Structure formats: structure tokens, C-alpha cells
Amino acid sequence: MSSASSPVASPAGGAPPPPPPDVGKLRTLALFGGAGGVPGEAPDAALRAIEQHLHAGTARWLTLARDTLIDVPDDLTPAVCLVIRGQVSLGVFDLASLQARGPQQRDAAQGEKGEKGEKTTLMPPGPLARTSKHNLAMFGAGEAFNLGALPPTDDDRIAAFTLGGVEVLLLGTAAMAAIAQTAPMVERALGATIAATTARLRSVTGVKREILDFYIRNGISVAGPTVRVRQLDLCIDCKQCEDACEDRHGAQRLTLGGYELGLLDFVYTCRTCEDARCLSPCEHDAIKRDAKTGEIKIVEDRCIGCSLCALSCPYGAINMINVAEPEMPSFQPSFKARLEKGHKLAFGPGKGRKALARRIANKCDHCAGYADQACVSACPTGSLIEIAPAVLFQERGEPEQVSRKRKRLRVLPAQPFLERLGVHDSGEARVRTRKLGRLLWVLGLGSFLAVFAEVLLRWFQPTMSVSYRLLLLDGLSPDLAAMNVSFLAGTKLAVTCGYLGTALMVLSMAYVLQRRFGWFHKTATNQFWLDVHLMTGFVGPLFIVLHSAMRLTTWVSIPFWSMVVVVVSGIIGRYLYTLVPLLTSRHDLEILDHRRTITELAASYPVAGDYAYQLMEREAARSERSWEIGLVPLLVWVMFDDLRRVWTRGRDRRALKRLAPRKIANEIARRIDRVVFFERRKELAPRSKAMLKSWKRVHIPFSVVLLVTMILHIVIALGMA
Helix, strand or coil: CCCCCCCEECCCCCCCCCCCCCHHHHHHCHHHCCCCCCCCCHHHHHHHHHHHHHHHCCEEEEEECCCCEECCCHHHCCCEEEEEECCEEEEEEEHHHHHHCCCEECCCCCCCECCCCCEEECCCCCCHHHHCCEEEEEECCCCEEEHHHCCCCCCEEEEEEECCCEEEEEECHHHHHHHHHHCHHHHHHHHHHHHHHHHHHHHCCCHHHHHHHHHHHCCHHHCCCCEEEEECCCCCCCCHHHHHHHHHHCCCCCEEEEEEECCEEEEECCCCCCCCCCCCCCCCCCEEECCCCCCEEECCCCCCCCCHHHHHCCCCCEEEEECCCCCCCCECHHHHHHHHHCCCCCCCCCCCCCCCCCEEEEECCCCCCCCCCHHHHHCCCCCEEEECHHHHCCCCCEEEECCCCCEEEECCCCHHHHCCCCCCCCECCCCCCCCCHHHHHHHHHHHHHHHHHHHHHHHHCHHHCHHHHHHHHCCCCHHHHHHHCCCCCCCHHHHHHHHHHHHHHHHCCHHHHHHHCHHHHHCCCHHHHHHHHHHHHHHHHHHHHHHHCCCCCCCCHHHHHHHHHHHHHHHHHHHHHHHHHHHHHHHHHHHHHHHHHHHHHCCCCHHHHHHHHHHHHHHHHHHHHHHHCCHHHHHHHHHHHHHHHHHHHHHHHHHHHCCCCHHHHHHHHHHHHHHHHHHHHHHHHHHHHHHHHHHHHHHHHHHHHHHHHHHHHHHHHHHHC
């Protein structure tokens, strides 16, 4: 393997090997007697053999920095690579991109030269995981793989590289033979580990490859215990999370629209990376990891605004906020006011900085020192959550029962990204928990159903109504009481329904008020007020319907029909906010998954594969042409084109059966149908997004009309009373 300008772990030829480290570290691994590992004296014999071969140079112990390519020395080929600490990945690299990478970033603790005296730079190169064309695999502590078995390529290079600081043990043929002779149990366990790793890699096909690449490329594999995720199917794009963050800290510390995969958005905010790149370049000790919590914090009274931490973070988690130049776009007066209040902008002798800082770094610290996390608490739908990466990316996998005799390795399931994740309790985030949504709906709907039942009884079974019983208690005869039971507009119950409906409709405005007035947040959570808004906006109109007794022929009907428009527009808007992410976010993964499956199915039948791809390209071209027409004609076109596909589907299925066996042809045809379906919805989705922005133009004005006419109606009715 040829090396490139990125740091490469490869001892110089002829140089004496470095002194071996303490091999006792290996005892933490299951292979050498760790928890649930190989029992007995076998691990001791294996450790002695490894120590001997480390002295002899036929095994190598490497301690490597992040973004280091791992080369196999010629005298160790082939070599087994055992990961002792950290994470190692396999990637496909373009040789030119490797050569274009600059030197490693300077670590302030080591000075201008690197750990081994190599040249360093202030400007960081990007992570190797992003330089790669595709990331193929990831190995953690205790896992092993055959580093010498990587296939050669003509233009690209498949190489192992470090995702963070790692320690690895390279075992050559002689070392492996010694382990097999002195500790066969360890050798068998090592072989089983390599076999399990190989099986896991073979199971990563189709869309799973994209999920794994996303996991590694965007640094989620090296993130802390949790990452912040937005569930796109629950988000209503209210931006209350960003507003709440800015209200608390003076400048927002998270931004929506981060790295999206399917229905999940990994927002731009701090992930508390295990090997935090932002810590290395700071020469003023202005960014630190908290020894107790592990949280990475900006020491604001020491920051000089050099921006090296922000430039070093590849995930957009650190922003530089201007505190000295109000005319600059990045100036945040509330951020400056918070710092001044805490005396964080002081400078001079005895202070954290010598001169006035123009900018101060700003990043999320998970609201350290507060009882909750502002952004998650502010989310009214529960869309924003904290969740452990391992819950989403089950990269190691678990065997699942396929049949009585066969098990399948379940690795990187796509369901969290293609289907609703459905986490409504904020995950592992700290939030205020005062939420009574279900109780609200029970009370609201229960009250309406009780009144509605009374109305129906008055109309159809008067002698069974509550009103009839009350009249009997007042001393009326049964016949006279039955004659006095009625429900008309203007009766006491109808007026009461009007008061209840009006009160509920007014209460629905509280959701708008809580966004305008800060003190409202102290009363209850945003989730509670959204539940109030939805419940009152739904149940209130139902009481108004009873109040009107369906007399809708006078001007009084104006607030009723305004109410209908408000409710319908609200329902449509909420539906679109749920539907559009399902259309826009899953289709790319679905299309990719089906296309790759078709390729695999047609591997032995290339003519069938060519026919399938020609058909999909032809259908995709038809979908793209639909951009030339409006939204309503597009909906009509989709309906008629679906009818056309009923006929062409049978024709294509018959053609495929002439090119491949029936079972394979049917599966290819089914996959083609799904690709066409998602390609078509792919064109509909952007149009639907435009509707998301316009529905409020209907919802809000008619809400105002409803409120004004409702007040007029009440005033006139009271004046006539």
C-alpha cells in the first residue's frame, strides 16, 4: 500500500522497534480474560507470547492520534489488527484527495511540533471520515480484522484509519502461530472475533451501507453518550427551540437543519465528542472538558475570540459572537448583556485576557447549571430529543430468529430513519414534566359528549333526558314536562354551549400568548399549551355548533363559518407537517435501498437488470417533467398516471419473466413499483412544502375574523337581553 500525506502508522524500515507497552492492558478485553472472556491460564500464555513477539518486532503496538492511516509493515504482512482502545474505520479514498490533505492540526499542549516532531498547522484538515468516498466499516475495542486482506484497487485506496485516539495491536503470522501453539483457546476466540466481524460486514448491504457511512462520516460514532435529534415527522417548524435557547443564553446554541438522514435531523449543536477536536488548538485554556460531567464548556472570561475552536469543530457546534461592533451581523446585544452581567468581558492585569475581545465563542453545554434543557423543554410537540447513538445505530447488531433453525444478524436497522421513531418523552434530556395532555382531552371531549348526548335525548327521547328529570323534580306533570323539553337556539342549554365554546376558543389563544410573553413559560410547558390549543380549538367549535342549533342563515353565521375555516386549515396544516417529512425525507433512502436490491437480484441476469434500470430511468424522466405544471394539474396527472401504471406494470412483469426466473422477476418488478412510487412522491413533496408556508395565511386571518365577529355577537346578544 502506498502512503499519502496524512499521518501513517508505519515503522521505518530497519529501525529498532519501540519498547513494548504494558501488555497487561489487554486483560480488559474478553479475548484475554476480561468480563465474560476466555477463562483459565490461556490468556496469561497468550500475553507472554505477545510480549515476546513485541520485543522481536513480529508484533507491533501502535498508539495513534485521530485521522491516522494505518499501514501494514512489509515484515508483518498479512497482519491481524486488534483494536485495544478507540475506533478504527475502513474507508475508500481517492489518492488525490489524500495527497491534498495538509499536516495535522497543532495541539497547544505540544507546541508547534507534533507528538513525534512532525510539522503541524493551526488550520485543521477535515476528518478523514469525510475525506473518504465511502466508509465501509467500524471496529471498536476488542474487535479484530485482517488488515492485510484489504483488496487493492487501481484508482482508489481502501485503508484503515483512526476516528479518534486509538491503541491497536498488529499481529503478524509468527505471532499468530505462537498464540495458536501456546494458547489455542485465545487463538480460537480471536478467530471467532474475526469471523463475527466479517459476518457483520457482509450483512451491511443496501441502505445499511448509507446508514453506516452517515454514522461514521458525521462523527456520531465518536459522539458522547447522547446526541440531540429532531424527529421531522413531529416538528411543526415553530423554531421555539432556537428561540428558547437564545432567550436563555443570549445567542442560540443550536440550529435546526443539520445532518439529515431519513426522518431524523441531527441538529447543529455540541455532541460532547470523545476526542473533541475543539480542545486541541486553544492556547488560552478557554475551552475545557468538565472533569465530573464530561461536558465541554467555553470559559468565557478567558476567550480571546481567535476562532480556532470553531474552525476545528467539523459539526457546526461553535459560533463566534461579536460583542464589540454593533454594526456587525454577528453582534448579539443580549449575549453581550449576559456576559457583562457576569463580568465575563473584563480584561487587563490579573484578568483572564489582556485585551478587549471582539468575539467570544458560544457553544452548547447542555444548559449546565439549569434544571432543564431550554430547547427540549420549549419543543411543543416532543420532536426534539436527546438519545443515545447506539439506540439509532445498532452497528454491532444482535441475532434475530428468522425461523426455527436459522438466525439472522440484525445490524443497522433502517426503521428509525424510514419510519416514525415515535419518542415523545424527550428521550434522555432534562425537561419540565408538567404535561396533562391526555387529561385535557378527556375533560374536553367528555364534557362535549355529555352535552351532545343530552341534546340528542331532548330531540329523540325527551323522557330520558336530564332536562325532563329536572322538570319532574320542579313539580311538573310527566305530560307537561315532556312538552317543555326542547333544544333550540336561544334556550338556556344552547346559550350555555355558546359561553363554553367562546371560553374555549379564547383559551386557545393562550398558545399564541405564551410565545409573546416570557412569564407564560412559568405557568406550564409549551407541550401543555399546545395541547390546550389543539383541544380547545377542536372542542370549542363543537360547542359553538350546538349553540347555533344549525341556524346558519343570518350574519351570526359569519363567526361559525370563520370557525370552520380556522379548524379545517389547522387540521390540514398539522397533517401537512406530518406528511411532508414522510415524503421528502424517506424517499431517497427508499429509492436507494430498492435500486441496490434490484442490482443484487439481477447480478446473475444482467439483461434483466439493464431492462429494470432503463424502465426506472424512463419513469424518473416522466416524473421530472411534471415540474412544468402546477400543483392541481400535478395531482390530476399523478392520479391518471397511476392508472397508466396498472397496465404497464403487467407488461413489464411479463418482459422481466422472459429475462429472469419467475421469482426473481416478480421481486424486481415489485421493487420497480416502489421506486416509481417514491420518485413520483419526490416531485409532489416540494409543492407540499410550499403549502406549509401558506396555510397560516388562511388560519390566522380567519382566526381574527372569528374573534371579532364572536365579540360583536356577544355584545349584541347581551344588549338585546
